[in-house]
Amino acid sequence: MGDPHRIGIVGLGFISGAYLTTLRDHPAVRVTAVADLDPARAAAVAAELPGAEAVGVERLLGGADVDTVLNLTVPAAHAEITLRAIDAGKNVFVEKPLAVTFSDGREVIDRAAAAGVRVGCAPDTVLGTGTQTARAAIDGGLIGRPLSATAVMITPGHERWHPDPDFYYVAGGGPLLDMGPYYLTALIHLLGPVRAVVGAASRLRTERVIGSGPRTGRRIAVEVDTHVSGVLEHASGALSTITTSFDGVATTAAPIEVHGETGTLAVPDPNHFDGETRLFPLDGNGWRALPVDAGYTGAGRGTGLLDLVTADGRAPRAGGELALHVLETMTAVLRSAHEGRRIELTTTAQRPSPVPLTPVVPQQFS
Structure with missing residues (x-):
């Protein structure tokens, strides 16, 4: 070693x-x-x-x-x-x-x-068994040709639990830049890069109240949009819609659903490394859980760093080019929301290599 x-x-x-x-x-x-x-x-x-x-x-x-x-x-x-x-x-x-x-x-x-x-x-959560099992299902043809996807993240705001939430509500924060990387990175792993976007955004209120810690009750200013929706055109032809919000309470929507010609996948929360991937086939009569068959097992935050330093010539799966493409996708959605027009992206990214079912130990990174 x-x-x-x-x-x-x-x-x-x-x-x-x-x-x-x-x-x-x-x-x-x-x-x-x-x-x-x-x-x-x-x-x-x-x-x-x-x-x-x-x-x-x-x-x-x-x-x-x-x-x-x-x-x-x-x-x-x-x-x-x-x-x-x-x-x-x-x-x-x-x-x-x-x-x-x-x-x-x-x-x-x-x-x-x-x-x-x-x-x-980051995020490296998409290298865990949740997103990677879903990717293996798509790559293996279980839903046929992927046509579309939805991604939904609804929360009333991080100030309810975070003792110092100020940075979530200034430039660089907001629900899309904070939580969007999980969902967009997962969508790119599943469906490939994005070529163009259309966005819309709003802001529920101009102040938030800290709900925990020594600053409980203190008001902080909101300087960014707190509800953002986007339509993503993937280079493959698939269309994704994403909604990220600090203005809702709850949702029954699956974190990510991918719809194909012969089936639909319910993908677990990309903010976590694991979770159940479910399939509803075209000729089936309900959802069934898929066996875990891909991804780093026992993964936690920092798995992407381990993947980077043990890559041995392979492109890192949580690499900078992918992160740049995700960043441009998010900032383009926000620009589109403010300018009222479709925006074509200037970057692209290769889908990272899939992760075989692999324990998180260095000699088995591949």
């Missing part, structure tokens, strides 16, 4: 705990450095990681003990930290979205290519 790949983490907020659960004891990697705006928080995390050091961001990015930077900062800082890591010669895996704007995302990918370093990006 050789020496573990050395990881430096920038940003130790809410999501870092999920990543550390996956990475802390994994033999393929070792967390060697952590940095955060709150030095005390960095010191506390480092104390729980044998061999890790709490350092400043500059020291982490320039350190010879870091091979890949895991960028878990808030969305508004994604591009800045990622570009600084690239300029320091580091590979980067960044929490979604790749950047707040498409132009920043484009710069990240171009600078990484020029520097000869790799970029990966």
